[in-house]
Amino acid sequence: MESQEQQQDQSAVMAQNVSKEDRAFLERHADKLSQSTLRAKWINSVDEHEDRPGQTLATRNHDVIRRWAEERGAVPATVPGTEHGDRAGVLRLIFSGQGDGEDPSRLEPISWEEWFKTFDERQLVFVFQEHKADGSQSNFFRFDSPDRQDA
Helix, strand or coil: CCCHHHHHHHHCCCCECCCHHHHHHHHHHCCCCCHHHHHCEECCCCCCCCCCCCCCEEECCHHHHHHHHHHCCEEEEECCCCCECCECCCEEEEECCCCCCCCHHHCEECCHHHHHHHHHHCCCEEEECCECCCCCECCCEEEECCCCCCC
8 A cells, every 4th residue: 555655746746748667767756856857748759849849858768868969969978087986977968069058178978878877877867958938949958866966
């Protein structure tokens, strides 16, 4: 029998378009994830998109993340000195020719394989936008984690 706390956490999950696997993840970690993650439209394939510009989207799908990044000229990276054993540390994306607030000289490019290995091990969620509310392309993304570590 579920506890009252578990039932409350599950009712907090109002996300749309969530796969069975991702719903289980959200329900298991509802008390540790952000409200935007729990309410986002989840994107499960590269063929799915926002319903409207500015909409908060979320995914754990590697193909979706990679396509989103490549459409913006971004490559996977990490912050040097933040490694954990053989795992990359703080994950970032380097956007070519576009300022995203991060100094690219502070970042170290890594392979998608290494980036996604760390992404999966840390149980991260990629929260993002395809377009800003004004319809222009958005580079906004952040990570959410049930461990609440800096991603």
